Amino acid sequence: MRPQDMSPDEFRKFGYEVVDWIARYLDTTGEYRVVPEMQPGELVDALPKSAPVKGEPMEAILADFDKLIVPALNHWNHPRFHGYFSVSASGAGILGEMLAAAVNVNSMLWKSCPASVELEQVVMSWLRQWLGLPESFFGLIHDTASSSTLHAIGAARAAADPGLRTEGGAPGLVLYASEHAHSSVEKGALSLGMGQQNVRKIGVDAEYRMRPDLLSAAIAADREAGKKPFCVVSTVGTTSVTSIDPVKEIQAIAAREGLWHHVDAAYGGVAAMLPENRWMLEGAGEADSLVVNPHKWLFTPIDLSAFFCRRPEALREAYSLVPEYLASQENPRAVNLMDYRIPLGSRFRALKLWFVMRSFGYEKVCRIIRKHCAWARELAVEIAAHPQFEVVAPAPMSLVCFRMKGPDEPNRELLEQVNRSGVAFLSGNVLDGRFVLRLAIGNLGTTREDVFTTWEKVRTLASQA
């Protein structure tokens, strides 16, 4: 028999055990405390200081997983995990991950694994159609939206001045995004050596949407000062309040000014797939790049960020570098993913998305997303009607931002109390200088009852304050 760490029978035995655990977990995640009760360092202290010299039986490892790891989890897959943005590991997505782990291929080149490279093209094309983007968008998968956006900015730089690849630096180049854009835009720019001072944060309107007039003015002022505007990032579904920048107007400015336009739809892109929400991405088909994260609201286990780019040649300009040991025949149908990105290799991420898209289908995805959005609207109305509370921003997707009227401190305390209760998990934010609570709805297992159980917990704790 071939050397393996376990026999086929052993793998089957422990595999079944793990599958049983997962089946039970998916069915009962709602019965766990969402957030663990523990102090920083407790798990570190509970585990051995060094790895074992002799191998340990799988029974012991699985027992420790249950005894030590599970109680330290913050259950992102919990139906009342409403913090940050809510995510889901669907059964279909997990099955896809299992097979991807087993075949363990690396998608750097077409010839390094045709199956994973080609399936990535297929699912990205499927997703592109769900987003209503034209065929001219080339798609590839990254780990997170931070990486997708960084790659977009790098491509924008290469498109603006191909010589910078050789010379380095970014003399005079300026990037624009709303003051509510995700931190990954600024982090991407500074990581790429663009300089934090060259990121302009454009003001927003009363509904937290980037103001095109302020964008135009900022570009004009920079040109006046001898700077070179090169890129603008609009956001469809900001992290603070899921506000939706006017993509079409921003695209018109980008086109007029010769700027690369990157659309950050990491969260909101999935909402925009619904027929009634098509307006959210109007104009994005003319943009240069777009990111949407199936690992957020599309039932796909983390990590999987979908990156689309209408100018793949700029990605190659920015990132292609082929050493001899990876030299490959030229064939237009043999895509070499390493030419379009920083990481040389990547997992077979497309597989889980293929499982998810096929097993759900477009209609079911729409049905679930529509429900999440409806509950958010319903909840926002109810919160707004409550004398002690206020809703602080519109809820065009599935995030409700609210607070108790009055000072910040009781709101911070309320957030801690809700999370400490274990009933639900919310996150906080500072909006217009005031502390607010964020309640996101997006887990596959969430019911209307969960949403209102959370709200009840919030109200009860607030009334006792």
Added chain:
Amino acid sequence: MRPQDMSPDEFRKFGYEVVDWIARYLDTTGEYRVVPEMQPGELVDALPKSAPVKGEPMEAILADFDKLIVPALNHWNHPRFHGYFSVSASGAGILGEMLAAAVNVNSMLWKSCPASVELEQVVMSWLRQWLGLPESFFGLIHDTASSSTLHAIGAARAAADPGLRTEGGAPGLVLYASEHAHSSVEKGALSLGMGQQNVRKIGVDAEYRMRPDLLSAAIAADREAGKKPFCVVSTVGTTSVTSIDPVKEIQAIAAREGLWHHVDAAYGGVAAMLPENRWMLEGAGEADSLVVNPHKWLFTPIDLSAFFCRRPEALREAYSLVPEYLASQENPRAVNLMDYRIPLGSRFRALKLWFVMRSFGYEKVCRIIRKHCAWARELAVEIAAHPQFEVVAPAPMSLVCFRMKGPDEPNRELLEQVNRSGVAFLSGNVLDGRFVLRLAIGNLGTTREDVFTTWEKVRTLASQA
């Protein structure tokens, strides 16, 4: 019942089916052709142009996986996959991945998931000890060595001149690596906006190791020209020939010159864990950062790159950026991973490494790696003794580089023939202007017989040429 995409019974049914598939696959990977017989685009053409509107049954998806995906795989988990570097998905690693997919947590902050953040610290400390690195090294997990090395260079830049974060650019900064360093060093530098022209490729000795005298001379010449040397990357196990740069001497130069020293041990670090190979990393304990990839030679499914840094404050300097919605209490034991890296979020990668390290234990890891290296040495001797072939570089780890004596073209043809045969997969390289074949040994399932079956196939095809 809670809304899920499948009932617990359904998940159990399909989960068992997938586990059966994996158990069979791990047992029989050696019976597949290593490389598929297909043309670019064949899989794309075989799949529907659009995703389904209505969900499809899991039976159909799994059947298509078998019928369409598997025949298009290049089987990286095959015992005669000897191309690039050989990798393994161990049973233990796969079980860890299954659970990570199900709990689906995001390790951006301590409070976003204590379990995954703390387990990452624990396994990275375990691995650090296996590498013989001192406790002062802070460890975190990236997707690939490309990302780890890019983060190292970014931290080096921040350490050299903290003002660049704000101003951008990298005026005068110069980076050094051997001419056999991995392409990720140059790609990292150019992605970061350091400028490709500011990467110096230092010459090597007869065994392809960076020459410290040439490094010193290059640094002196750059200083003379008003440049600012800021970083040197040494490699332990180069991709072309697994040569081992003299880390200790390079470290002495880095210390004297005030350069950040990053050690790229992505592949070779695992070999260096063996007591008899400790010399390979001598001096690395004083370096600033180091990368080793458990997803290469440590039986861990892709992706998992382990990055160690002795100056985590430089990583924070380069990458920390905390928006209000992610603000967190300060507690020295509550590590917020997002402060040390570009991606905001990350999967629970530590879990699979914990499964692997515990289930193998140090002794078994050493036993297997030692075997791989011994077979490589044995094979190198046999090839060198064959009148038609020559070994072109020493084989200090588990990679044998060789060629048929004479011109390149028959060697290129030989490589194609071996791969087309389906018996084994090798990769090629150009070394000192000549085309050579690379045969890497590193899969858990590989036997001595596999290695010599591959060699026999090579010889037979060569004799028919």
